[in-house]
Amino acid sequence: MSVRALLFDTFGTLVDWRSSLIAELSAFGVARALEVDWTRLVDDWRAAYAPSMQRVRTGALPWTVLDELHRASLEKLLAERGLRHAFSDADLEHLTHAWHRLHPWPDTVSSLEKLREYFILGLLSNGNVALLIDLVRFARLPVEMSFGSDLFRHYKPDPETYLGACSLLRLPPEEVMLVAAHNYDLRAAAALGLRTGFVARPLEYGPQQEKDIAAENPWDVISGDLHEFATRLLSSPLVQIGATAVVGDDELA
Amino acid sequence: MSVRALLFDTFGTLVDWRSSLIAELSAFGVARALEVDWTRLVDDWRAAYAPSMQRVRTGALPWTVLDELHRASLEKLLAERGLRHAFSDADLEHLTHAWHRLHPWPDTVSSLEKLREYFILGLLSNGNVALLIDLVRFARLPVEMSFGSDLFRHYKPDPETYLGACSLLRLPPEEVMLVAAHNYDLRAAAALGLRTGFVARPLEYGPQQEKDIAAENPWDVISGDLHEFATRLLSSPLVQIGATAVVGDDELA
Structure with a gap:
């Protein structure tokens, strides 16, 4: 055997994932002149990972791929910071796909x-x-x-x-x-x-x-x-x- | 777009697949001193491919992976030639896996x-x-x-x-x-x-x-x-x- x-x-x-996301989101923030604590945002984003999968696991959510869970949790975190208006749908898509570029x-x-x-x-x-x-x-x-x-x-x-x-x-x-x-x-x-x-x-x-x-x-x-x-x-x-x-x-x- | x-x-x-299988099966035949028309066997083996998948498609067979369809059709072709006794289970497994070495x-x-x-x-x-x-x-x-x-x-x-x-x-x-x-x-x-x-x-x-x-x-x-x-x-x-x-x-x- x-x-x-x-x-x-x-x-x-x-x-x-952590350094990669902080680098990519920080660069995005500089380009858009947005003042955000990106390190904190990334840590909070990752912290949303387990609870969001748990909602799928328990059946509270139907089967949902991680890309979509990432997108939803990012949107929520930005909304909590009063920043949702500063991000277009294309921005959210782009940043969600930062998880594809680690x-x-x-x-x-x-x-x-x-x-x-x-x-x-x-x-x-x-x-x-x-x-x-x-x-x-x-x-x-x-x-x-x-x-x-x-x-x-x-x-x-x-x-x-x-x-x-x-x-x-x-x-x-x-x-x-x-x-x-x-x-x-x-x-x-x-x-x-x-x-x-x-x-x-x-x-x-x-x-x-x-x-x-x-x-x-x-x-x-x-x-x-x-x-x-x-x-x-x-x-x-x-x-x-x-x-x-x-x-x-x-x-x- | x-x-x-x-x-x-x-x-x-x-x-x-054809040249690869003929070469591998012919070498096996030489090693075992078996007189078989390996080219014909390979062509017949491939010819069994579409009908065997069709049996899965129509539900005559439950879902069966190609490895297992290959194995079953090889066994049948050897039996038709009166050669099944010359092949151990390990031989059949080895030859079926020739499809993994193309x-x-x-x-x-x-x-x-x-x-x-x-x-x-x-x-x-x-x-x-x-x-x-x-x-x-x-x-x-x-x-x-x-x-x-x-x-x-x-x-x-x-x-x-x-x-x-x-x-x-x-x-x-x-x-x-x-x-x-x-x-x-x-x-x-x-x-x-x-x-x-x-x-x-x-x-x-x-x-x-x-x-x-x-x-x-x-x-x-x-x-x-x-x-x-x-x-x-x-x-x-x-x-x-x-x-x-x-x-x-x-x-x-």
């Missing part, structure tokens, strides 16, 4: 390139397929498949997402590893029999980040960044790919 | 690399996602997404496949082009409002090929190979990507 496919959580694990962390692309030699690589994200395709193009993520939440019409951590991806891969869960910077995501995957890889991203939520600083369970692979993850995974007993696959830290650094 | 995404039919359009036509990869600069590229195939992911890896196809038939639980030319891909892309059909070597596929796409690109593959079925030698309708783009397709598309009024995108034939040759 060996891991054959890696599914990567995307926001936070592979791409730095920069990868510095170790992301080179680590994925290395891992791709040995494993099928996919995204398993609450983003919808169209958003993920744009991200793959923008951040040049070398993955073979984007398992967006709209394929399953469920958001993580609903089991339909993890098991749906395994089913499309035609692999049993124990041959699939979820790689994520978030313990809740790994807990859900582990409960279904998937393998688990933790990558610490202690700056995902900015310098004051408190949660997900460290692994909270004995995940199959625990690492401080994605280079370290690749090295540890390739020398793990979960992987049987021959001696040539076991590489040293410096080969990946 | 401009084309933003290209969906490629895969078997025949991007990869040369070589691209010589113009495929370089043309896709060029087109990827301007368009979202996806596969839209009757293959299942796991098969397509393996093909993408094996043939090094630079596409962002594999829209396998199991995403829709329908086979082309059912409308659910073409419209399902447009819906996941969040694009109206007129901004999506199907690129295929098969007129029936383009007819189905055109009827739903998608744009159409024909690429002649006159050797797909071998030297005696009779059908799909030429375009049978005035498709939006008609070309003799994929390099020519890229050149014609990039200079087409369907595409508005600025003057720099209009390249000459020799730039792509």
Whole structure:
């Protein structure tokens, strides 16, 4: 039994959504001469993410893709600040699509390139397929498949997402590893029999980040960044790919 | 209005399934000292493709992925030849997976690399996602997404496949082009409002090929190979990507 496919959580694990959004929204603000605390707005926007998906999960909202949840929460946050009038529909569309233009962390692309030699690589994200395709193009993520939440019409951590991806891969869960910077995501995957890889991203939520600083369970692979993850995974007993696959830290650094 | 995404039919359009399968099965026969007319077997195997999907389409069979249809038709063809006993289950699995190891036509990869600069590229195939992911890896196809038939639980030319891909892309059909070597596929796409690109593959079925030698309708783009397709598309009024995108034939040759 060996891991054959890696599914990567995307926001936070592979791409730095916070810095990317702050940079893009700040530039927009300068161009429009708008005085807004963009960092605060981005943090509030992200904070609206879990509750908005929860409304879909409980059935309070019918199935709604993340692009539309992002758009609605942005509109609400601007309205609360008395700023809604300053944004046209085209502006809202443009800013919502800033989530399609997120920069990868510095170790992301080179680590994925290395891992791709040995494993099928996919995204398993609450983003919808169209958003993920744009991200793959923008951040040049070398993955073979984007398992967006709209394929399953469920958001993580609903089991339909993890098991749906395994089913499309035609692999049993124990041959699939979820790689994520978030313990809740790994807990859900582990409960279904998937393998688990933790990558610490202690700056995902900015310098004051408190949660997900460290692994909270004995995940199959625990690492401080994605280079370290690749090295540890390739020398793990979960992987049987021959001696040539076991590489040293410096080969990946 | 401009084309933003290209969906490629895969078997025949991007990869040369016939030569690839004949080569792989012949090598298997040599290794096992089996005297089989492998070319004939491959042609019969492919001929079983449309009827087997038709059984799913009519409901005679419940939803079944192409891997399983391939496996069942191979088993039947071997049984008809009195050869079933010479193949273990592992052999059948291995040979069925020859469909995951098909070589691209010589113009495929370089043309896709060029087109990827301007368009979202996806596969839209009757293959299942796991098969397509393996093909993408094996043939090094630079596409962002594999829209396998199991995403829709329908086979082309059912409308659910073409419209399902447009819906996941969040694009109206007129901004999506199907690129295929098969007129029936383009007819189905055109009827739903998608744009159409024909690429002649006159050797797909071998030297005696009779059908799909030429375009049978005035498709939006008609070309003799994929390099020519890229050149014609990039200079087409369907595409508005600025003057720099209009390249000459020799730039792509």
